[in-house]
Amino acid sequence: MDDVEKRADRKIVALLVSAGVDVASRSTMTQELFDPEPFVDDPRPPLPEAPAFTVDDLIDFHFKLLDDDAIHEFFASH
Numbered sequence: 001m002d003d004v005e006k007r008a009d010r011k012i013v014a015l016l017v018s019a020g021v022d023v024a025s026r027s028t029m030t031q032e033l034f035d036p037e038p039f040v041d042d043p044r045p046p047l048p049e050a051p052a053f054t055v056d057d058l059i060d061f062h063f064k065l066l067d068d069d070a071i072h073e074f075f076a077s078h
Contacts, residue, residue: 008016017023064070
């Protein structure tokens with residue numbers, strides 16, 4: 001296959017690499033491949049401290065969604 005050169009941002013390159021596309025690693029060419037990314041402050045507040053969400057939490061949530069009484073109790077309390 002022929003080589004293709006196209007400018008892309010890092011997200012597009014990451015997507016292509018995840019799909020199996022090889023990216024040339026020549027240092028001068030690599031810099032030319034990426035569009036500059038503007039620095040953007042994250043407007044979201046920091047996440048609160050909490051334990052990690054686990055598979056067990058997901059299973060519990062699944063069964064709560066199947067329980068009509070639990071759903072009614074949740075909406076009644078909020």
